[in-house]
Amino acid sequence: MEDDRLLNSITIRPMQESDIDAAFAIESQSYSLPWSAKSFRYELTQSPASRLFAAVDDHNEILGYIATWLIEDELHINNIAVSPPHRRRHIAAALLEHVLAGARHASAKIATLEVRRSNEAAIALYLGQGFLQTGLRPVYYQDPTDDALILSKSLIELDNNGRRRL
């Protein structure tokens, strides 16, 4: 990651059960309806499609995380959050790039997600990573009520002639 603001000492690694309390603390500061610690545990231990990664500093403190499912040729991004004091350091961008690269490596063809229509920060993050709006789910979210934008990004790499890179 070539970015001055993303400190060299930040590492992205698979999330572990011992990270759940710290992730839940960030989650609670990030959403009106946060995932429970039990949800993180389920995703980490019971869900074969789940891939969760944490961004940690050089003291192994969790600064952010991303939760995804990799199902056949689709990467679905379920959750991403960064600790409020560490936002705007390109940590979320690095987490996204990490899972997109992993999904491409696993031959996934598309990445998808839902985002609140009012979540300008997240929408700016995703558009900056090349996601495009491909759908809308009206009144999808509660507390507060909001529509979901469905965003997608093709993971198929094309060469200069528009042909699929093999």
Ligand SMILES: CC(C)(COP(=O)(O)OP(=O)(O)OC[C@H]1O[C@@H](n2cnc3c(N)ncnc32)[C@H](O)[C@@H]1OP(=O)(O)O)[C@@H](O)C(=O)NCCC(=O)NCCS
């Ligand atoms: C959305 C979120 C994950 C972004 O994390 P982050 O680490 O601060 O984001 P990054 O620093 O990687 O931002 C990358 C780019 O996204 C855009 N962006 C991020 N936050 C933004 C904000 N508050 N306002 C406008 N653009 C923003 C910018 O283009 C930014 O690049 P720039 O800083 O060079 O302008 C973070 O705000 C968060 O945890 N929010 C609460 C949880 C949430 O809403 N998750 C998304 C659910 S779909």
